[in-house]
Structure formats: C-alpha cells, structure tokens
Amino acid sequence: MDFLIFQVPMLTLQATLDGVLLGILFALIAYGMALQWGVMNIINIAQGDLVILGGYIAYFMYLWGIHPAWGVIVSPFIMYFVGVGIYKLVINKVVDRDLFISILATFGISILFMQLMNFAFGADVVLANSGYGTTMLFDNSVTLPNSKIFSAFISIIFAIGLVIYMKKSKLGRAIRATAQNARAAKILGVDTEKVYAATFGINAALCGVAGALISITFTIHPYMGLPYTIRSFMIVIVAGLGNLPGVAMSGMGLGVFEEFADYILGTEFRIGSVFLLLVLILVYRRFKLSRKREYLK
Amino acid sequence: MKINKIILSFISALALLLSTSVTSFAKVVGDKIILGSAISLTGKYSSNGVHTQNGYNMAVDRINSMGGVKVGGKTYKFEIIYYDDESNPKRAAQLAERLISQDGVEFMLGPYSSGLTKAIAPVTEKYGVPMVEANGASRSLFTKGYKYLFAVLAPANLYLDVAIDLAVEKNGGKPVKIAQAFEQDAFSQDVRLGILEAAERTGSKIIIDDKLPKELNDMAATLAKVKAVKPDVLVVSGHTKGALTAIRQIAEMKVDVPMLAMTHCDAAKLSKQHGKNSEYALCASQWHKTLTYKDKFFGDGMKYAADFEKEFKYDPPYQAAESSAALLVFKDAFERANSFDKKKVRDALAATNMQTFYGNIKFAPGGQNVDKPMVLFQVMCNADGSKCENKVVAPTKWASAKLIHPIPSWSER
Numbered sequence: 001m002d003f004l005i006f007q008v009p010m011l012t013l014q015a016t017l018d019g020v021l022l023g024i025l026f027a028l029i030a031y032g033m034a035l036q037w038g039v040m041n042i043i044n045i046a047q048g049d050l051v052i053l054g055g056y057i058a059y060f061m062y063l064w065g066i067h068p069a070w071g072v073i074v075s076p077f078i079m080y081f082v083g084v085g086i087y088k089l090v091i092n093k094v095v096d097r098d099l100f101i102s103i104l105a106t107f108g109i110s111i112l113f114m115q116l117m118n119f120a121f122g123a124d125v126v127l128a129n130s131g132y133g134t135t136m137l138f139d140n141s142v143t144l145p146n147s148k149i150f151s152a153f154i155s156i157i158f159a160i161g162l163v164i165y166m167k168k169s170k171l172g173r174a175i176r177a178t179a180q181n182a183r184a185a186k187i188l189g190v191d192t193e194k195v196y197a198a199t200f201g202i203n204a205a206l207c208g209v210a211g212a213l214i215s216i217t218f219t220i221h222p223y224m225g226l227p228y229t230i231r232s233f234m235i236v237i238v239a240g241l242g243n244l245p246g247v248a249m250s251g252m253g254l255g256v257f258e259e260f261a262d263y264i265l266g267t268e269f270r271i272g273s274v275f276l277l278l279v280l281i282l283v284y285r286r287f288k289l290s291r292k293r294e295y296l297k
Numbered sequence: 298m299k300i301n302k303i304i305l306s307f308i309s310a311l312a313l314l315l316s317t318s319v320t321s322f323a324k325v326v327g328d329k330i331i332l333g334s335a336i337s338l339t340g341k342y343s344s345n346g347v348h349t350q351n352g353y354n355m356a357v358d359r360i361n362s363m364g365g366v367k368v369g370g371k372t373y374k375f376e377i378i379y380y381d382d383e384s385n386p387k388r389a390a391q392l393a394e395r396l397i398s399q400d401g402v403e404f405m406l407g408p409y410s411s412g413l414t415k416a417i418a419p420v421t422e423k424y425g426v427p428m429v430e431a432n433g434a435s436r437s438l439f440t441k442g443y444k445y446l447f448a449v450l451a452p453a454n455l456y457l458d459v460a461i462d463l464a465v466e467k468n469g470g471k472p473v474k475i476a477q478a479f480e481q482d483a484f485s486q487d488v489r490l491g492i493l494e495a496a497e498r499t500g501s502k503i504i505i506d507d508k509l510p511k512e513l514n515d516m517a518a519t520l521a522k523v524k525a526v527k528p529d530v531l532v533v534s535g536h537t538k539g540a541l542t543a544i545r546q547i548a549e550m551k552v553d554v555p556m557l558a559m560t561h562c563d564a565a566k567l568s569k570q571h572g573k574n575s576e577y578a579l580c581a582s583q584w585h586k587t588l589t590y591k592d593k594f595f596g597d598g599m600k601y602a603a604d605f606e607k608e609f610k611y612d613p614p615y616q617a618a619e620s621s622a623a624l625l626v627f628k629d630a631f632e633r634a635n636s637f638d639k640k641k642v643r644d645a646l647a648a649t650n651m652q653t654f655y656g657n658i659k660f661a662p663g664g665q666n667v668d669k670p671m672v673l674f675q676v677m678c679n680a681d682g683s684k685c686e687n688k689v690v691a692p693t694k695w696a697s698a699k700l701i702h703p704i705p706s707w708s709e710r
Contacts, residue, residue, distance in 0.1 A: 014521050022515075115339070123343040123384075125538040127545060127570060134549050143524075145549035218514040219541050223341055227512050262518035268481055268508035270515075 010141040015259040021148040023255025025213055027248045028155040029228055030235035031162070032206035038241035039179040039199045040095050045106040046086075047232055048225030049113035050204050054079050054211025055220035056121055059128045062215075068128035071212030072154050076205035083204025087197045095196055110225065117222035128215045151213040158209050162202070163244055175199055227271050234278045237285075324403035325637050329376045330366060332627070333402030335392035335417065337409050340384025345564060345616050346409045349432055351609050352620025353377055353406060359594050359621075366628050368635055375624065382408055386416035393420040402426070403639055406623055409616070411435030411453070411484045418446050427643045429626050431619040434583075435483040436490065439663035446664040447646050449622045449655065451671050453484050454491030456581040457532055459673055460558035461495035463579075463691055464530040467556075467702045476505035476528035476554075478519045478543075480535035485509075488534045488560060488581075504528055509535045516542055520552050530556040537565035540580075548574035548707075555703030562676065563614045563687065573682025577704040579673050584615040584655050585689050587697045588672065594625060595654040622655035675700060 033047050044050075057078055058071025086109060094105045132146035166172035177185040178195045186192050210228075214220060235254055239246030254274070261273035324331060334353065337346030354377070360366065361374040378400055382389035389408050396402040397420065405421050407414050407430020414433025418441070421428040427445045434453040438446065464473045475496055479485040496503055504526055507519045513535055520543075523531055531554045533543045540561045547557070548571070562568075562580030586602040595601040601621070605613040626649055631637070634645035650659045656669035672695055678685040688698035 008525050011521055011525060015518065018517050118339065118341070118343065123341050125541050125565065127541060129545075129571070134551055136551070140551065141524075143550040145546075147549070214514075219538055219545070221341075221514075221538060224512060224514065259518060262515075263522070266508055267478070267513070267516060267519055268510050271510055271512055 010138060011263070013138075014142045015263055016256055017142065017144060018148070019256030019259035020252050021144070021152045021255070022258070023252035024152040024155045024248070025210060025217075025251075026228075026231050026235060026254055027251025028159055028206060029210045030232035030239070030247050030251055031159055031244065032203035032210075033232040034236045034239070034241050034243075034247055035162075035175075035206075036199050036203040037236060039175055040091070040196055041099065042091065042095065042102040042106065043099065043233065044203070045103060045229055046110040046113055046225075047203075047207060048228035048230075049110050049117070050079065050083070050207035050225075051211040051214065051228045052220050052222065052225045053082065053113065053117060054208030055215035056117065056126075056211070057208065058212035058215045059126050059220060062128035068130055068212065068216050069150070071128070071215065072158075072209050075208035075212040077208075079208030079211075080201040080205040083201035083207075084197050086204070087200040091200055092193065092196065110229070114222050114225065121222065123222065125219050125221045126215075127219045130216045132216075145217070147217045151217050154209065154213060158206065159244065159248070162206070171195070171198055227274075230271075230278065231274060234274065234281070237278070238281060324401060325373065328365075328371070328373050330373045330404070330631070330637070331376050331378060331400075331402055332404050332406050333378045333380075333393075333396035333400060334406040335380050335382040335389045335396065335408050335413070337384040337413065338379075338381040340382075342384040342409050342413075345432070345614075346384070348614050348616040349409045349620045350379065351605075352431070352613070352617035353624060355605060355608060355617070356594070356621035356624035360624060360628055363594060366631050368631050368637065373631075375628075377406065378402060382413060384410075384413070386413055389413045390416045390420055393417040397421070397424045397426055403637070404627065404642065405429075406620075406627075407431055407433055407448075411438065411487075412482065414438060414446075415483065418443055421445055425639055425643070427630075427639060427646055429623045429646065431623040432616055434487070436487045436665075437483060439661070439665040443664055445643055447626070447649075447660050448665050449626055449658055449669075450583050450619050450666060451669055452665045453487035454494070455671050456488045456491060456560055457534070457558050458491040458495035459671060459691055460530065460532065460556065460579055460581070461492060461499060461501060463673070463700065463702075464556050465499045465501065467700075468529060472500040472502065473529035474526075475501055475503045475530050475532065476519075476523045476526070477503060477532040478505070478507040478509050478516060478535070478539075479533075480509040480511065480513065480539055482511070482536075485534040485536070485539075485560075488532075492532055509539060513538055514542055515546075517546055517550065520546050520550050523554060524550065524552050528554060530554070530558060532558045534560040537561050540565040540567055541570060544571045544575050544578065551707040553704075553706045557704065558673070562674075564616065568676050568678070568685035568687065572685060573678050573710075575676045576678045576682070576685065576710075577701055578676045579690070579700075580676070580687065582615050582672050582674055582687075583669075584618045585672050585674055585687065585695075586613070586618075587689055588656070588695050590652055590654055590656050592625060592651075592653045595621065597654055601654050618655050622653045622658065625653045625655075626651070626658055677701070 054075045057075040058068045062068040094102045130147045135144045174190045235250045238250040262270045357375045365372045365374045380392040405428040409432045411433040429447045436452045436454050479489040540559050558579040560581050567575045586598040588598050591597045630645040634641040659668035661667045673691040674687040675690045690700040
C-alpha cells in the first residue's frame with residue numbers, strides 16, 4: 001500500500017502538482033523571512049504565528065460576509081502595522097545584539113501571540129470557505145482545488161511585486177543598502193531605524209497574505225504556527241539569503257518532498273520528515289564547510 | 298544587587314500568597330459539598346473545557362435549586378472549586394494534588410479529554426478520592442484497575458464500530474473494504490482499535506490505514522489514495538481539525554465514498570462551517586438531544602437542550618450533557634451512601650444503576666459506563682444547504698431518520 005504512489009502514475013502527478021502549489025505558498029512565507037533575516041540578522045521564530053494571525057483576519061472577514069479572498073488585500077495592510085508595532089516594542093532592542101538574543105525574543109513573541117490568539121479567538125479550528133470549486137484533470141483522476149491554484153497565483157504575484165518594489169523604489173533601495181552594509185548606509189543618510197521597521201512590517205504583511213491564503217486552503221488554529229516557521233526557516237537555509245529564485249525553487253522542492261513523504265512514509269511523518277531533512281541539510285552544510293576549511297589549511 | 302532584591306521580594310510575596318491560601322476547605326463545609334475539578338479554560342482544549350464547565354455548573358444550579366443532596370437527614374448543596382489546567386497534563390496532575398492536599402477536596406469531577414484524565418487518575422487513586430469524569434473515553438483508563446474512577450460515557454473503542462456493522466448490513470451482510478485515518482493520540486487510537494475489532498468480527502478488510510499527525514491540516518495524500526482504491530467506508534478520527542480538514546478536502550477533491558464515518562462533528566460545528574459539503578457524514582456521539590432518556594432534574598434531552606440554550610446561548614454539545622450527568626451520579630451516590638466517607642461513597646458509585654436524561658448509567662468494574670450505547674447521527678441538509686441538521690440514524694431504537702446510503706456521488710450532488 002505504501003508504494004501505491006508508484007503503481008498509479010496519476011497519483012505521482014497528483015502529489016507533484018499538490019507539492020508545487022503548496023511549495024509556492026511556503027516560498028512566500030520564506031521570502032519574508034529571508035528578507036528580514038538578511039537585512040536585520042534576525043531569525044523570526046514568530047513567523048508562523050504572524051501567518052496564523054493573518055489567517056484570522058481573513059476568517060473574520062469571512063464571518064462578516066466578505067469573501068475571504070479579499071483577505072489577501074486587507075490582511076497585509078493590517079499585518080504591516082502589526083509588524084511595525086512588534087519592531088518598535090521589541091525587535092529594535094535586540095536588532096544589534098547577537099542571534100541568540102533575537103531568537104529568544106522572537107520565541108517569546110511567538111508564545112505570546114499563540115496565547116493571545118487563543119484567548120481572543122478561542123481554541124477552535126476554523127476555516128474560511130472560498131467556494132472556488134475544483135479543477136479536474138485527466139478524466140477526474142487528478143483533482144486540483146481551485147483554492148490551491150488561487151493561493152499559488154496570488155503568492156507569485158506578491159513575490160514578483162515585491163522584487164520590483166525592492167529594485168525600483170526608494171525604500172527598496174534603502175533596504176538593500178542597509179542589508180549590504182548598515183553602517184555605510186547610515187553614513188550616507190539612510191535612516192536605518194526606519195528601514196528596519198519597514199522591513200519587519202513588509203515581512204509581517206507577506207505573512208498576512210500567506211495566512212489569508214492558508215485560511216482559504218487549509219485550516220487555522222492558534223497553535224498551528226510553528227510548522228510554518230520551521231518550513232520557512234528550512235527553505236531559507238537551503239536557498240540562502242537574498243536569493244529569490246532559490247527560495248522559490250527550494251519552496252517547491254520542499255512542497256513536493258512533503259507530499260511524497262506523505263504518500264511513502266505516511267501522513268504522520270509529514271512534518272517529521274521536514275525536521276529530518278532540516279537536520280540532514282544542516283549536517284551536510286557543516287560537513288561541506290569543514291572540508292573547505294581543511295582545504296584552506 | 299537590584300535583581301536580587303526583586304527576586305527576594307517576589308519570593309516573599311509568593312510565600313505570603315501561599316500561606317494565606319492554605320486555609321483549607323474541608324470536603325463538606327456547613328451545608329456545602331465541595332467538589333474539585335481541574336479544567337481546561339485556556340490552551341488548546343479551552344472550547345471543550347468551557348462546554349464541560351458549563352455542563353457542571355448547569356447541573357449544580359439545577360440540583361441545588363431542586364432541593365440539593367440529602368445525607369443523614371440534612372440537606373446539602375454542591376459547590377465546585379475550579380482550577381485552570383491550561384490543557385496541560387502535568388499542570389492538571391499538580392492541580393489535582395493541590396485540590397486534594399491543600400484545599401482538602403475529597404470528591405473530584407473529571408477534566409476535559411482522555412489525556413488529562415489519565416494524568417489526574419493516578420493522583421485521585423493515590424488519595425482514594427472518588428472521581429466521576431465525563432470527558433475521558435480512552436479505553437486505557439479502564440484497564441488499569443482504578444478503583445476510584447467512574448466515567449459516565451462509553452469508552453472510545455465503541456465510538457465507530459457501529460458504523461462498520463452498519464456498512465456490512467448495507468452490503469447485504471458481506472464484508473466491506475475499510476479505509477481509515479486516525480490521529481495518534483490515546484483517544485483516536487482507541488477508536489481505531491474498535492474498528493479493527495469490528496473488521497475482524499465481520500471479516501472486513503482494512504485497505505488503507507493511515508495515521509494523522511497532531512499538526513494536521515492537509516490530508517490530500519490519504520484522500521488521493523482513497524480515490525484510487527475505492528473503499529466501501531472511510532473512517533476519520535482526528536478531533537475537530539481532522540473532521541474539518543476531511544470534509545473540506547473530500548469536497549474539493551470530489552472523493553466519492555459510500556459511507557463516511559467520523560468523530561467530533563458537533564464539536565467542530567461541521568454543518569455550520571461546511572454547510573452542504575458536510576451532508577451525509579456519519580458522526581459518533583455520546584448523546585443527542587432527541588434521545589428519549591429521562592430524569593426528574595432535567596426532564597428529557599430536548600428539555601435539557603432548551604434550558605441549556607437559554608442559559609448559555611448555544612446548543613449543548615454532548616460534552617456538556619455528559620458533564621451535567623456526572624453531577625446527577627454524584628448526588629445519587631451520596632444519597633445512597635448516606636455518608637461522606639470516601640470509601641462508602643466509592644462503593645455507592647460502583648453500585649450506581651440509574652437513568653439520566655443523558656442515558657442509563659451503570660459502571661463496569663473498570664469504571665466505564667456499560668449501559669449506554671453510542672449513537673450515530675448523519676448530517677442532513679435541506680435542498681439549498683442553508684440549514685443542516687444532525688439526525689440520529691443508528692442504533693435503530695433511537696433513530697429519528699433513515700440512513701442515507703450510499704452517499705450520492707459528487708457529480709449528482
């Protein structure tokens with residue numbers, strides 16, 4: 001039974017397509033993480049919780065009778081300010097400290113967010129129905145929910161939009177300059193404090209978009225954030241910072257990997273296999289690094 | 298230096314707080330019988346924890362206003378001390394310890410969920426404190442030889458085996474092909490055991506046996522397999538997220554299966570969140586308001602539901618009903634024991650044989666209720682899907698509607 005996926009070619013196709021669509025969504029979250037990691041040198045453990053909070057915004061719109069797809073517009077707006085708020089309250093105090101402090105701080109934010117969301121929205125698992133229907137391929141043997149296609153499409157649009165923004169706009173250039181050398185940027189008149197706040201805000205906004213999409217495609221729950229943090233962390237580790245095509249590719253790779261792990265090892269090992277892959281990649285990177293060092297010696 | 302001072306003052310404040318709160322309650326103060334309960338008011342079980350608490354409170358008010366408990370010619374009233382266990386088993390065990398050794402509670406009501414009940418049971422057992430619980434169905438609770446644990450609900454392995462019998466019956470008595478997906482927690486694995494037994498009993502074959510993770514929100518892979526191998530019945534148990542995810546993705550992927558059986562449908566507000574997509578799902582339930590059991594405190598199920606709705610503004614899920622029943626059991630046991638001796642109350646509880654609005658209650662030596670069958674309801678909607686209702690379809694004795702089988706295919710829906 002485990003290898004049903006290889007006996008039925010349509011299942012292989014189904015898993016691949018599911019994985020790619022899912023991976024694009026992961027890549028969007030990872031892109032936000034890569035951006036603020038690159039600029040501020042902060043690993044944001046609360047990334048997944050920002051995603052879930054964004055999801056709740058879309059969910060409440062849905063409850064008020066607004067189509068949840070509008071969440072991809074409204075949610076990033078609200079989340080931008082949430083992000084700036086978090087920056088002003090906490091992150092600006094740890095941004096120049098070492099990585100460990102920032103991980104602790106964002107871990108604290110993550111726990112706080114989980115509890116607050118649980119307190120405010122309740123512990124129920126919720127979802128928003130988009131009513132988008134399903135695309136059937138190959139005589140109904142491969143099914144792609146339109147909500148997943150919509151998610152991938154929106155993710156791509158936002159990612160491309162952001163790349164253009166980073167290249168063309170004044171703030172985008174300031175962000176890139178700060179990422180390259182914060183001190184030099186400061187000397188040349190860039191208000192790095194503002195840049196940091198904006199970067200964190202943009203990251204939160206991207207999380208908001210992703211959250212809205214997740215509430216349409218999957219389910220949301222106050223305690224479901226961590227797997228999204230882990231996934232984006234992993235995608236960024238594989239792709240490296242400031243490498244958007246890399247993030248997209250490694251996102252899709254992770255999505256497909258997860259789907260196949262699900263079929264072959266079983267759904268219970270889906271998240272577990274992501275963790276295992278993370279460990280393997282870190283070990284491999286370390287191994288490669290140590291070899292390089294020996295070579296240099 | 299400054300930090301030391303802060304820590305010191307913090308510790309002394311804590312010590313002060315503790316010393317004032319040790320003013321121990323006794324089991325019975327004046328005309329009050331004090332019961333204790335650790336309950337999940339925050340954390341992941343908080344919604345069901347609140348249902349449980351509402352059920353307890355409703356019964357306390359009702360029993361107190363209708364004459365209270367008569368022991369030794371005197372009338373007593375119930376009162377409950379609650380602590381929030383934060384949905385955390387370790388915390389729940391600590392709180393049980395605190396309720397018993399600091400607050401002096403000698404009679405306990407259960408927490409929400411099998412996991413937390415499992416954490417508390419060893420503590421109550423150690424102190425010989427009788428606990429009537431209403432929300433821990435895991436079979437493993439009843440095989441440990443606990444003497445002071447009593448559960449008003451049917452054990453988890455009986456949740457869905459009725460569905461397999463039903464599928465076999467609809468298949469002309471011939472064995473069926475079963476696909477199943479279960480979360481890996483104590484409760485769902487017990488439900489799974491029940492299915493395995495039913496499969497063996499009926500000669501049915503399990504063709505997909507998937508396990509679901511705790512962080513489940515995507516089961517597309519399982520469903521794609523189901524689509525490929527076409528089983529006669531699909532069984533899913535993964536608490537509310539399992540039920541919600543399954544219905545969403547079954548509808549999106551247009552998975553056709555003749556019978557779909559699940560747990561936690563009403564906790565997940567399935568028909569409200571999914572509307573017509575949830576139609577035809579079969580759900581295991583400890584209780585349903587249309588059942589015709591009766592008692593003198595709450596009348597019957599319909600009456601209970603109406604009263605509950607009036608007080609708490611929502612339709613009572615079975616988690617609330619069974620919690621209310623737990624207090625009826627305690628009252629009955631106190632009166633028969635005619636004493637507040639823990640041992641005597643325990644023996645009276647063990648000899649319980651009564652009917653409540655929630656069902657008949659009679660405990661097996663292991664502590665589980667053996668006198669109340671599970672019911673299966675099916676979600677049925679009107680033509681445009683604007684209103685969906687849960688109708689009991691099995692066992693036949695309690696059925697208020699006829700089972701719709703097989704589920705119409707998605708192309709016809």
